[in-house]
Amino acid sequence: MEQAERIAIIDIGKTNSRAILADLVTRQEMDIRAMENRVLPGPPYPHLDTDRIADFILRALADFARVRPALRVLIIGHGATMAVVDDVGLALPVMDYEYAGPDDLAAEYDRQRPDFAETGAPRMPGGLNLGAQLFWLARHHAQELSRARHALFWPQYWTWYLTGHAFSEISYATSHSDLWSLRTGQPAVGAMSRIMSGLFPPIAPAAAIAGTIRPALAAAYGLPDGISVHVGAHDSSLxxxxxxxxxxxxxxxxxxxxxxxxxxxxxxxxxxxxxxxxxxxxxxxxxxxxxxxxxxxxxxxxxxxxxxxxxxxxxxxxxxxxxxxxxxxxxxxxxxxxxxxxxxxxxxxxxxxxxxxxxxxxxxxxxxxxxxxxxxxxxxxxxxxxxxxxxxxxxxxxxxxxxxxxxxxxxxxxxxxxxxxxxxx
The missing domain is CATH 3.30.420.40 (ATPase, nucleotide binding domain)
Incomplete structure (x- = not known):
């Protein structure tokens, strides 16, 4: 029972990533790892260093497993970030939301985006509205986007990376994305629907179990079999x-x-x-x-x-x-x-x-x-x-x-x- 209450919390912030091994019964931190994140300049645009983050996550889990193995993992992630994936991996690099490129299409995008009354999202600069990111990608990287299987919110990308199972989560979907209706809890209907069509997987609760870590990843890092991974949460909403x-x-x-x-x-x-x-x-x-x-x-x-x-x-x-x-x-x-x-x-x-x-x-x-x-x-x-x-x-x-x-x-x-x-x- 004691071991079952250990959880690895992976907190991917904009500036730093942290891995915390915690006991849910005593609510105590047992171990912690940290890494400063970095943005790669491109091409094709400034993007997050996902390879480095992936290695950090798996090495931290391996470190924990050598002393006090956790039987489940929860990923927490910062906002305004999504990963476009195909059946194998990333179809496009994960855009840094501070990249100003989407502003080049601001006037055109503003005619497409839903009203504040529907989404609760104000118009924000750069890629801080996920809709603006998606609109820019559809214009500049249409071929890669057409081959995409999913657009995944940042915590759920890492859950998918670990388990192979794709989900969306409601607090992230509605956090100034410009893409989700507050009234229905579903993708907003409008001019962006054609670009969004079928890209976002079904909504699941943040606390639900998405699956277990892929056997190949577990074997590569010496992790025990059967580590469960939760759907994951938006850091501010948590x-x-x-x-x-x-x-x-x-x-x-x-x-x-x-x-x-x-x-x-x-x-x-x-x-x-x-x-x-x-x-x-x-x-x-x-x-x-x-x-x-x-x-x-x-x-x-x-x-x-x-x-x-x-x-x-x-x-x-x-x-x-x-x-x-x-x-x-x-x-x-x-x-x-x-x-x-x-x-x-x-x-x-x-x-x-x-x-x-x-x-x-x-x-x-x-x-x-x-x-x-x-x-x-x-x-x-x-x-x-x-x-x-x-x-x-x-x-x-x-x-x-x-x-x-x-x-x-x-x-x-x-x-x-x-x-x-x-x-x-």
Whole structure:
């Protein structure tokens, strides 16, 4: 029984990949591996290094197996990423969502995409809408796309890679993809339907068992036979589960942080008004949840990198707004849209000033989607004292934080402690 409760959690973030061996009974991390991810420049376009990630996953599972073998695996993946596969492997490289190429077809794509009222997806730059990626691929790589068997969301690609079984998952499908209807939970009907036709496999619960690791992979890495693999989950959506399980919908907020900061208004099951960073999606259980997202981790790095620019005037935070230029880099501008840098108080560092500004924008987003109740923060920003202090000062409910390892183990345990932890029929 003890061994059956061990699980390998594979968390593929935009910046880093991690493999965690956890005990679901004690909810304790037992072992961990980490690797920094990288983007390959192309050709044919900037893409994720899937070979390196695959080797990382399997080597981590092999390391775990030598000491404390896990009998199941759950893949968690960052958003806005899909893999187009044929019967053997990738039909096309996995596009980096920061690639600006899809913007070349923006005007044409905008005439094809469904309305916000149907999908809850705002129009985002580059490949942050999966529909924009797919539209660009159909134009520039039509031959490869015509041979494709499936388009798989990022966690489900890795589940397919390990097991050979293809599924989609509802929280990922509805997360600013531009492709899924919030009302029906099915692919949106419209001009994109011809390109999407038959590409996305059936929806399955994130907690369901997709299959077992392919014998050839297991043999190549010295893994025991019969390791089960769950369908897999969208990383930000997983953060909701401990606070919004199947029976609990009291108002609260789950905030997942990292490269992206995503805040979800649990218990507010109505469409928000459109606005910057504001969207709506279905949670892992298929329920509507308004949410707010900004690339806080990337913005923080960019702003600190540009802080020393003495050619820009220094302005206090309340006079500045965050913006992203055509290269994807974040900066600040004033009310006249003129570039500026963030002024610091005499007793604070540049990092402290940036953290307070990001907390300000996070709070504004939460209030814009009607969020209320206790705020639960996970990820790197949860251990940032300046960011958390600014959140607590501006939020009229308790704001709690938890460490990365503990929060992710709690999220997975909550996900798998339900009726959907069974094989897909």
């Amino acid at each position: 953060a909701l589960v401990p606070h919004a399980g199947s029976g609990r919908r009291a108002p609260s907020v789950a905030m997942s942080t990292g490269t992206w900061l995503a805040g979800f208004a649990i218990g507010v099951e109505k469409m928000p008004a459109p606005g910057p960073g504001i969207m709506a999606s279905l949670d892992i259980f298929g329920r509507l949840v308004p949410n707010f997202r900004i690339m806080a981790g990337k913005a923080r790095a960019d702003l600190l990198d540009g802080h020393s620019r003495t050619d820009l005037p220094a302005r206090p935070a309340d006079e500045l707004a965050l913006y992203q230029d055509k290269t994807g880099r974040f900066g600040l501008h004033d009310s006249d849209c003129l570039p500026a840098r963030l002024a610091t108080r005499p007793d604070e560092s540049a990092a402290d000033a940036v953290d307070r500004l990001l907390a300000r924008d996070a709070l504004a987003g939460l209030y814009a989607i009607g969020a209320s109740g206790p705020l639960h923060v996970t990820g790197p920003f949860a251990k940032n004292p300046v960011f958390m202090a600014a959140l607590r000062q501006g939020w009229r409910f308790p704001a709690r934080s938890s460490t990365y390892a503990q929060s992710i183990v709690d999220q997975v345990a909550a996900l798998l402690d339900g009726p959907e932890d069974r094989p897909v029929s």
